[in-house]
Amino acid sequence: MLQNSIKSKANQVFKYALQEELINKNPMQNVVVPKKSEDEIIEADEKRNYWQKSEVNEFMTRARNHLSDNDALLFELLLFSGMRK
Known part of the structure; x- marks a missing residue:
């Protein structure tokens, strides 16, 4: 702009x-x-304080694969209930 x-x-x-x-x-x-590339848009958006859907999905996949069921369930509860630090 x-x-x-x-x-x-x-x-x-x-x-x-x-x-x-x-x-x-x-x-x-x-x-x-020139129009901004996707990488430049992401760099401009570095200050975001949330995860995108793909990031949440990747985190939960790794949590389920590497953590106990209880720990993975705890992270899922925290992510999807809207709880924040």
Whole structure:
């Protein structure tokens, strides 16, 4: 969103410079703002304080495979009851 705003403002400046005949060509004319990749979105979302569904599923699979039934059940209760630290 910010990149589009910056591009828009710069484009306005260069259009004005063209109109005033200060430049011959608008260098912003063919600029394309790249979209964020999935990795960049995740990095921007690093401050989230929750697990996504896939993370919960992976945790519970590992808990069931590596912990006793009682411990795995305790984690399942904590996760799905909404209890938090």
